[in-house]
Amino acid sequence: MTSPADPPIGGGGGEGKKLKLLAVTACPTGIAHTYMAAEKLSQAAERLGIDMKVETQGSIGAENVLTDNDVRQADGIIIAADKDVDRSRFAGKRVLSVGVSEGISRPEQLIEQVRSAPVHGGGAGSDSTAAAATGAGGGRERSVAYKALMNGVSYMIPFVVVGGLLIAISLSLGGHTDPKGGLVIPDDSFWMHVNQIGTIGFTLMVPILSGYIAYAIGDRPALVPGMIGGWIANTGELYDSKAGAGFIGAIVTGFLAGYLVLWIKKVKVPKFVQPIMPIIVIPIIATTALGLFFIYVIGKPISWVFEHLTSWLSGMTGTSAILLGAILGLMIAFDMGGPVNKTAFLFGAGLIATGNQTVMGMCAAAIPVMPLGQGLATLLRKRLYSEQERETGLASLFMGFFGISEGAIPFAAARPAQVIPANMLGGAVAGAIAGMASVKDAVPHGGPIVAVLGAVGGVPMFFVALAVGSVVTALTTVTLVDLSERKRRGAPVVDAPGGHGGLGGPEPVLAGVGATASGAAVAAGDSRRRPVQEQPAAPEEEQQGGDVLSGYLTRRTVKVQLAAADKEAAIREMAALLASTGKVNDVEELVQTALRREAQGTTGLGEEIAIPHAKTDAVDSPLVGFARSSEGIEWGSLDGTKAKLIFMISVPEAAAGDEHLRILALLSRKLMDTGFRERLEAAPDDAAVLDVLREVQ
Numbered sequence: 001m002t003s004p005a006d007p008p009i010g011g012g013g014g015e016g017k018k019l020k021l022l023a024v025t026a027c028p029t030g031i032a033h034t035y036m037a038a039e040k041l042s043q044a045a046e047r048l049g050i051d052m053k054v055e056t057q058g059s060i061g062a063e064n065v066l067t068d069n070d071v072r073q074a075d076g077i078i079i080a081a082d083k084d085v086d087r088s089r090f091a092g093k094r095v096l097s098v099g100v101s102e103g104i105s106r107p108e109q110l111i112e113q114v115r116s117a118p119v120h121g122g123g124a125g126s127d128s129t130a131a132a133a134t135g136a137g138g139g140r141e142r143s144v145a146y147k148a149l150m151n152g153v154s155y156m157i158p159f160v161v162v163g164g165l166l167i168a169i170s171l172s173l174g175g176h177t178d179p180k181g182g183l184v185i186p187d188d189s190f191w192m193h194v195n196q197i198g199t200i201g202f203t204l205m206v207p208i209l210s211g212y213i214a215y216a217i218g219d220r221p222a223l224v225p226g227m228i229g230g231w232i233a234n235t236g237e238l239y240d241s242k243a244g245a246g247f248i249g250a251i252v253t254g255f256l257a258g259y260l261v262l263w264i265k266k267v268k269v270p271k272f273v274q275p276i277m278p279i280i281v282i283p284i285i286a287t288t289a290l291g292l293f294f295i296y297v298i299g300k301p302i303s304w305v306f307e308h309l310t311s312w313l314s315g316m317t318g319t320s321a322i323l324l325g326a327i328l329g330l331m332i333a334f335d336m337g338g339p340v341n342k343t344a345f346l347f348g349a350g351l352i353a354t355g356n357q358t359v360m361g362m363c364a365a366a367i368p369v370m371p372l373g374q375g376l377a378t379l380l381r382k383r384l385y386s387e388q389e390r391e392t393g394l395a396s397l398f399m400g401f402f403g404i405s406e407g408a409i410p411f412a413a414a415r416p417a418q419v420i421p422a423n424m425l426g427g428a429v430a431g432a433i434a435g436m437a438s439v440k441d442a443v444p445h446g447g448p449i450v451a452v453l454g455a456v457g458g459v460p461m462f463f464v465a466l467a468v469g470s471v472v473t474a475l476t477t478v479t480l481v482d483l484s485e486r487k488r489r490g491a492p493v494v495d496a497p498g499g500h501g502g503l504g505g506p507e508p509v510l511a512g513v514g515a516t517a518s519g520a521a522v523a524a525g526d527s528r529r530r531p532v533q534e535q536p537a538a539p540e541e542e543q544q545g546g547d548v549l550s551g552y553l554t555r556r557t558v559k560v561q562l563a564a565a566d567k568e569a570a571i572r573e574m575a576a577l578l579a580s581t582g583k584v585n586d587v588e589e590l591v592q593t594a595l596r597r598e599a600q601g602t603t604g605l606g607e608e609i610a611i612p613h614a615k616t617d618a619v620d621s622p623l624v625g626f627a628r629s630s631e632g633i634e635w636g637s638l639d640g641t642k643a644k645l646i647f648m649i650s651v652p653e654a655a656a657g658d659e660h661l662r663i664l665a666l667l668s669r670k671l672m673d674t675g676f677r678e679r680l681e682a683a684p685d686d687a688a689v690l691d692v693l694r695e696v697q
Contacts, residue, residue: 018049018050018051019050019051019075020050020051020052020073020074020075021045021050021051021052021053021074021075021076021077021078021111021114022052022053022054022055022066022070022071022074022076022077022078023038023041023052023053023054023055023077023078023079023080023103024054024055024056024057024066024077024078024079024080024081024085025037025038025041025054025055025056025057025080025081025100025103026056026057026080026081026082026083026085026100033082033100033101033104033605033668034056034057034100034665034668035056035665035668035669036103036104036605036606036668036669036671036672037080037100037101037103037104037107038054038056038103038669039668039669039672039673040103040104040107040672041054041078041080041103041107041110041111042054043107043672043673044107044108044110044111045107045111047108048108048111050111052111053066053070056665057081057083057085066089068089071089071090071093074093075093075094075115076093076094076095076096076114076115076117077090077093077094077095077096077114077120078096078098078103078110078111078114079095079096079097079098080098080099080100080102080103080110081097081099081100082099082100082101083147084216084219085097086219087120088220088278090120091120092119092120093119093120094114094115094116094117094118094119094120095114095117095118095119095120096110096113096114096117098110104605104606104639105606105639144216144217145255147216148213148214148216148217148254148255148258149213149251149413149414150414151212151213151215151216152208152209152210152211152212152213152216152250152251152254152413153209153410153413153414154212154388155208155209155211155212156205156206156208156209156212156409156410156413157388157392157410159201159202159204159205159208160201160202160205160392160395160406160407160409160410161391161392161395162198162201163198163199163200163201163202163203163204163205164198164201164202164395164398164399164404164406164407165198165395165398165399166194166195166197166198166201167195167198167199167202167399167402167404168198168398168399168401168402168404169194169198170185170191170192170194170195170198171185171195171402171449172402172449173191174186174189174190174191174192174194174195175191176453202406203234205247205406205409206230206231206233206234206244206246206247206249206250207226207227207228207229207230207231207234207250208227208230209230209247209250209251209254209413210226210227210229210230210231210233210250210251210253210254210257211223211224211226211227211230211254211257212226212254213226213250213251213254213255213257213258214226214227214229214253214254214255214257214258214261215258216258217254217255217257217258217259217261217262218257218258218259218260218261218262218265219261219278220278221261221264221265221277221278221279221282221283221286222257222258222260222261222262222286223283224283224286224287225257225260225261225283225286225287225290225291226253226254226257226258228287228290228291229250229253229254229256229257229287229290229291229294230249230250230253230254232253232291232294232295232299233245233246233249233250233252233253233294233298234246234249234250236299236302236303236339238295238299239294239295239296239298239299239300239302239303240299240300240303241299241302241303241339244337244338244339245298245299245302245338245339246335246336246337246338246339246341247335247336247337247338247409247412247413248335248338248416249294249298249302249338251413251416252298253290253294256290256293257286257290260286260289260290261282261286264282264285264286265277265282269281302339305339305340305343309331309339309340309343309344313327313328313343313344313347314347320435321358321362321435321436321438322432322435322436323432323435324359324362324431324435325362325365325431325432325433325434325435325436326428326429326431326432326435327428327431328344328347328348328359328362328363328366328431329362329365329366329369329424329426329427329428329429329430329431329432329469330424330427330428330431331343331344332344332345332363332366332367332405332427332431333366333369333370333405333420333423333424333426333427333428333473334420334423334424336370336405336406336408336409336412336423337405337406337409341405344363345363345367345444347359348360348362348363348364348441348444349363349444352441352442352443352444357440357441357442357457358435358438358439358440360440360441360442360443360444361434361435361438361439361440361441361456361457361458361462362431362434362435362439363431363441363446364403364434364439364441364445364446364447364450364456364462365430365431365433365434365439365446365462365465365466365469366427366428366430366431366434366446366469367403367405367445367446367447368400368401368402368403368404368405368446368447368448368466368470369400369423369426369427369430369466369469369470369473370400370405370407370408370412370423370426370427370473371396371397371399371400371404371405371406371407371408372396372397372400372401372466372470372473373408373422373423373426373469373470373471373472373473373474373477374393374396374407374408374411374412374419374423374473374474374477375393375394375395375396375397375400375407376393376397376470376471376473376474377393377411377473377474377475377477377478378390378392378393378394378396379393380474380475380478381478384478384481384482389410389411389414392410392411395407396408396410396411400447400448400470401447401448401449402447402448402449403445403446403447403448403449403450404447405446408423411477415481415484417480417484418477418480418481418484419477419480421476421480422472422473422474422476422477422480423473425472425473425476426469426470426471426472426473426474426476427469427473428469429465429468429469429472430465430466430468430469430470431465431469433461433464433465433468433469434461434462434465437458437461437462437464437465438458439456439457439458439461439462439465440456440457440458441455441456441457442455442456442457443455448463448466451463548690548693548694548696549624549666549667549693549696552622552623552624552649553623553624553625553626553690553693554581554690555686555687555690556577556580556581557577557578557580557581557623557624557625557626558577558625558626558627558686558689558690559573559574559577559625559626559627559628559686560627560628560683560684560685560686560689561627561628561629561630562574562627562628562629562633562646564629564633565631565633566633566634567598567633567634567635567636568595570627570629570633570643570646571591571594571595571598571612571648572591573627574612574625574627574646574648575587575590575591575594575625575648577625577627577648578590578619578623578625578648578650581623583619583620583621583623584618584619584620584623584650585617585618585619585620586617586618587618589616589618590614590616590618590619590650593614593615593616593618594612594613594614594648594650597612597613597614598612602635602636602637603635604635604636604637604641604643605637605668605671606637606639606641607639607641607671607672607677608632608637608641608642608643608644608645608677609637609643609644609645609646609647609671609677610633610635610637610643610645610646610647611646611647611648611649611667611668612646612647612648612649613648613649613650614648614649614650614651615650615651615652616650616652617652618650619650619651619652620652621651621652622649622650622651622652623649623650623651624647624648624649624650625647625648625649626645626646626647626648626689626693627646627648628644628645628646628680628681629642629643629644629646630644632644633646644681645671645677645680645681647667666696667696670695670696676692676695679692680692680693
């Protein structure tokens with residue numbers, strides 16, 4: 001039954017007025033499912049005689065964006081998404097929110113359901129929890145908590161990198177050692193101003209982390225309480241502590257702010273108050289409550305820990321140097337700027353004035369282990385990390401040289417259960433070796449820079465401690481990350497012979513295959529890198545009739561019948577097609593990249609379609625292959641169908657950009673056309689297949 005206050009279906013016009021609906025489609029990677037859902041909804045609306053406009057929020061950006069006029073005239077909005085979509089623009093309209101897979105599998109039912117969907121009551125937020133629940137069918141996505149954490153980390157990384165590098169540059173070019181102040185820069189100098197700018201970046205990174213964790217959970221009303229809560233967490237003076245709670249405290253405040261805002265949103269308020277809830281009422285209540293809660297409830301235990309750890313360490317100064325060094329290393333590595341780290345650092349710095357420089361030597365050896373170890377991990381197993389993480393790893397190595405332990409915070413915040421134990425193990429090893437060798441540090445600072453500037457006694461063993469600790473951290477990190485991924489997927493990680501495992505990152509990875517240029521699959525024992533001989537020019541008939549998919553798909557990369565009976569064999573066989581072009585320089589790496597992508601979540605899109613894809617420097621230029629399987633191959637598709645039409649897309653890292661996303665978007669839309677699929681299945685040979693595929697543009 002429709003309430004008199006509800007918006008009328010059909011726009012409030014006469015009986016014959018055409019129904020106008022809007023839709024928004026989006027998935028976490030913003031590739032195939034986004035466009036498939038859009039196409040399916042558009043086709044269903046056309047069949048039902050309904051006017052529909054669909055906005056796609058893909059990796060190449062928002063397209064066909066809904067205007068204010070569109071929303072004003074709409075009778076209802078369907079949101080088919082597995083990620084947060086801002087609903088504030090849909091206030092007063094019927095809104096149906098489902099997972100993106102439902103937009104693909106049952107578009108007609110959604111169009112029927114939106115007619116009686118609840119009216120969105122205003123406010124900027126979307127119910128993230130509900131979105132996650134309804135979107136659960138869209139593939140094996142991470143939890144809301146994980147996605148919120150990664151959202152905070154992604155926004156924090158630029159602040160860590162910019163702040164850390166500016167501090168490092170200012171210290172290296174304008175600093176000198178001082179027994180009382182460590183590495184110091186003269187006041188009012190040019191480099192002091194550069195240092196201060198970098199310090200601002202470091203100061204902001206903790207509230208940014210907290211704020212954007214909260215934003216991902218509670219949307220815009222949670223941003224202010226999250227950021228202010230993060231600032232409070234990082235400012236120990238507010239709760240009588242010499243050290244703030246650091247990034248761990250920021251993670252806590254981010255989640256508290258986000259879920260507090262979600263809870264407040266559920267409170268029923270009079271209609272006249274609703275417009276000011278997201279911009280005034282919710283932020284003020286949440287910020288005040290969270291701030292006071294942290295100061296009076298969480299902050300006091302932090303201050304207590306700081307004081308008692310200091311007293312406990314003072315009682316250990318006469319014990320084994322190896323044990324003390326290991327304990328200090330554990331503490332230094334635990335929270336990187338938090339109360340535990342600061343307790344160990346200030347304890348060592350305070351003993352310098354008494355003539356005991358060995359305790360600071362233990363701390364100095366442990367301080368750079370975290371950023372150096374995490375940076376080294378991104379080099380040792382670079383394909384375990386996203387492009388952004390690899391870039392952060394390089395910056396982390398640079399910061400580690402200058403003793404800036406915060407360079408490892410993005411890694412610890414993203415994967416605390418794996419990175420923090422690895423950091424602590426490496427820090428303990430470095431501290432123990434420094435203690436055993438009686439390494440001394442005359443200034444309250446750490447890292448290789450203090451040895452280069454002459455403040456360290458026992459330089460050779462200092463570097464041994466640092467190197468061993470960093471290697472231990474790096475190896476432990478990649479091992480723990482591998483194990484966690486296996487446990488999450490419930491299946492072994494597919495490793496290349498070279499040892500490259502798979503890790504889900506924020507970016508889609510494209511697939512590769514182990515095959516010789518002639519098309520034979522590469523045996524499991526073959527070398528990982530195998531140059532492929534340049535092939536002769538394509539035959540003239542291959543070049544006729546115009547480009548197919550921007551020229552990336554040719555007759556040479558088409559196979560009308562796959563011999564493979566399972567997914568891995570199919571990927572290897574299709575990689576052989578791509579290798580036959582002479583543009584694949586590392587066939588096995590291409591295969592392993594594809595298999596790692598499949599381990600993250602199936603590329604089987606339903607409707608008997610699979611589009612394995614890979615972004616890797618194993619190829620020299622973008623390539624697209626197509627093959628058919630008459631029997632079908634089990635690909636784990638959401639609708640349970642076996643894959644009979646299989647496309648494989650691969651692009652090099654440098655050329656990735658939006659190109660493979662554009663190709664995927666074009667394919668995904670066109671493949672929702674039943675007639676197109678039927679023509680593709682019926683094409684008798686590769687020339688006929690190419691003719692059909694020329695329709696994709």
